[in-house]
Amino acid sequence: MxxxxxxxxxxxxxxxxxxxxxxxxxxxxxxxxxxxxxxxxxxxxxxxxxxxxxxxxxxxVDPPPREKIFKVSHNHEEIGDELYTIVDAGGFVRDVYVLHDIYGKIQVDLFLATRADVDAFVAGLKEKKTSPLMKLTDTVHYHTVEAVSDSILAAVEKSLTEKGYLISVG
CATH class of the missing domain: 1.10.10.10 (Winged helix-like DNA-binding domain superfamily/Winged helix DNA-binding domain)
Incomplete structure (x- = not known):
């Protein structure tokens, strides 16, 4: 070939x-x-x-994705629910980052598209007894979320707002 x-x-x-x-x-x-x-x-x-x-x-990813940055906050026990909220609405969680007073932007790629991806991520946090980045900034953190349409991003925004996780959209 x-x-x-x-x-x-x-x-x-x-x-x-x-x-x-x-x-x-x-x-x-x-x-x-x-x-x-x-x-x-x-x-x-x-x-x-x-x-x-x-x-x-x-x-x-076809067509090229649309993206929004969501500034969110929640407690440690709500990590899975927050991520489920995004993927259930059709969003793709590309990353998580925090803006640290001393170190600046600290970012980690996540690539979460399904509940199974979220489950694996949350299990990894528990297994390795790792603290999430949000611990560095008193639970405030950001997710870059991709979707194939603006209506999906609007649905993500609405769902995060309804659950009380959303602080702002960038």
Missing amino acids: KKQQRQADIVKTLRSSREPVSGTALSEIFQVSRQSIVQDIALLKAAHFNIISTNKGYII
């Missing part, structure tokens, strides 16, 4: 998958090395395909 055809087929595979597709899975599908897949993905990104690399694999 020629490289250009493989790249076109990678795009089709990513578009047809509802879950991230790992580089290993792509290398098995197309019978090439994982390094070849990494190179193909880099070339596709350079060609303006909106491919996101997550810890679970690659996803493609």
Whole structure:
């Protein structure tokens, strides 16, 4: 299979998958090395395909996502509910960050699209006995949320407001 055809087929595979597709899975599908897949993905990104690399694999976002930044606050026990609120409305939680008085912006990619993703994230916090970033700023933190439409972002905003988590939208 020629490289250009493989790249076109990678795009089709990513578009047809509802879950991230790992580089290993792509290398098995197309019978090439994982390094070849990494190179193909880099070339596709350079060609303006909106491919996101997550810890679970690659996803493609079509059309290019819209995004909003939500400034939120809640207690530690409400982390899962806050994230469920976003993904249940159709949002994709790209990251979490805080604005620290001394260190400035501290940001971590999350890439949460489903309740299962949220469950894994919350379980990871519990298993590793890790404090969330919001602990640094008295529970105030920000999420960059992506969606395929403005109406989904509006639904996220409405749901966060109804639950009392939303401080402001940027």
